Amino acid sequence: MPSQEEIYQKVSATLVEALNVEVDEINPAATLQGDLGAESIDFLDIVFRLEREFGIKIPRNELFPESIFQGDPDFVMNGKVTEKGLDELRQKMPFADLSKFEKNPELTAISDLFTVDMIAKYIQGKLNVKN
Amino acid sequence: MRLKDQVAIVTGGSRGIGRGVVKAFAAEGAKVAFIYKGNQPAADSLAAEVAQTGGVAKAFQCDVANHDEAFKVVEAIEAEWGSIQILVNNAGVIRDGLFVAMKPEEWDVVVQTNLGGTFNFCHALAMKLARQRKGRIINISSVAATNSNPGQTNYAASKGAINSFTRALAVELAGRGVTVNAIAPGFIETDMSENVRNKAGDLIKKMIPLKRLGQPEDIAKVAVFLASPDAGYITGQILTVDGGLSLGAVAM
Structure with missing residues (x-):
């Protein structure tokens, strides 16, 4: 190992x-x-x-995960990831550090994860x- | 020698335009693996002809319309000569006929060979070229993609799709230093254009501002240029090589 x-x-x-x-x-x-x-x-x-x-x-x-959201309004609203969307991210990407992203969850910044x-x-x- | 030590694949290489490209690439120092479907005598004679002039070309049998076969033949070529830098998708067929009488098989074979073959070989090679950050893809299209002739809905559709495919793939591979271009030949003196030439006779020459039919070498020279370092800054382009045919001038 x-x-x-x-x-x-x-x-x-x-x-x-x-x-x-x-x-x-x-x-x-x-x-x-x-x-x-x-x-x-x-x-x-x-x-x-x-x-x-x-x-x-x-x-x-x-x-x-290129297409977690696919424009789903539950996950993204006005270019920002919603609380539900953040939950989805935590579940799909437990290995990612979301702490910075959570403060300003602009969809365009998702690549910074x-x-x-x-x-x-x-x-x-x-x-x-x-x- | 502009293509020294490069390994090139040319589909539909044993006859017509493809044969001209194989000879021109070999003369520029490339090792050329050419794909043929069934005409072994033509393939053998080409390999011998190239060898006589001191070049290197080898025939590989494969139906370009078959995805698995395309992948296998690319592996076989790599096993023989190592990594490949140039791909010329030239294999093409025609099944001319008025659309209302066109059989689905006539549509399918043209689309699957011309467009499908281009897809299959690009699919087998694109990631390899991207990985080595070096590669040239040259698709042979046709002026028929934009200048419509009766009886060629299937052929025109396949060639028009190749033009769009060329531009779209060029965008995806550009970041990795791989260029993707197409050549759109006009009337070239090959077996494929024989029927049309026979029917139209001298009328064709009157339609061509340069007053002569194209020869496979006319296309091959452009393919050499697109494969060479000189064309390193060209991608996603469709180069028309037709003696001015597509300008639509009327002979005076």
């Missing part, structure tokens, strides 16, 4: 390859889209690479590595 540190190192190396970035650009809080320049095709590539690197299966929409640390936590969960 790999340690938390080993998982983080492997996730970093995976992102360096998938996103063609320098290793010193990677830090736990770096967002995939904003800081590391990921596009939608990159998210697929990251999933493939993580599956191979860690020998796990990542079901579609589990790590990067996808950080290096989020991926590492997701992998830890998949491999049952305790914090």
Whole structure:
């Protein structure tokens, strides 16, 4: 079983390859889209690479739920995620740190949830590595 | 040698425009895997012809309309020559006939080969090209996509769809350094256009401002350009190569 540190190192190396970035650009809080320049095709590539690197299966929409809301008015109102929507996020993405997002839950800021640390936590969960 | 050490796939490579592209790519130093469906003598003669001129081309049999076969043949080519950089989706068929009398099979085979074949090979290669952050996809369309002729609803629909597909895929792959373009040939002297040429005779030449039919080499040269570093900043474009036919000028 790999340690938390080993998982983080492997996730970093995976992102360096998938996103063609320098290793010193990677830090736990770096967002995939904003800081590391990921596009939608990159998210697929990251999933493939993580599956191979860690020998796990990542079901579609589990790590990067692209379409949690689909414009559902219960979840999003006036461009903001509702309390019910936040509950849905907590349930679907227990590995994501929602603390900052909850303060100002603009839908457009949702991509900021996808950080290096989020991926590492997701992998830890998949491999049952305790914090 | 503008394509030195590149590995290219050309579908529908044994005859017509595809054959011209295979020869031109090989002459520019590429290793060319060309796909043929059934005409083995044509495939063998092309491989031999290229070898005689010091080039490298190898025939691979595959029905482009079959998704699984496309994936398998791409794997076989990689096993032979390593990673692939260039894909030319050229395989195409016609089943001309007035729409009211068109059989569903005539619609299906044209759409499944021309559009479906393009989808299948792009599907088999797109992620690989994206991963290596380098790649060229060149789809062979037709002026028939925009200049309508009676009897070609199926063919026009397939080629029009290829144009839209080209632009849409170009947007998805651009961030990964992969370009996707199409060439829209006019009347090219090939087996495929033989019937039309026979029927129309000299009238065709009168319709073409440059006063001659195109040759496969005319298209092949443009394909070489689009595959070469010179075209690195071009993506999502449909390049018409038709001697001016689509300008719609009336001969004086």
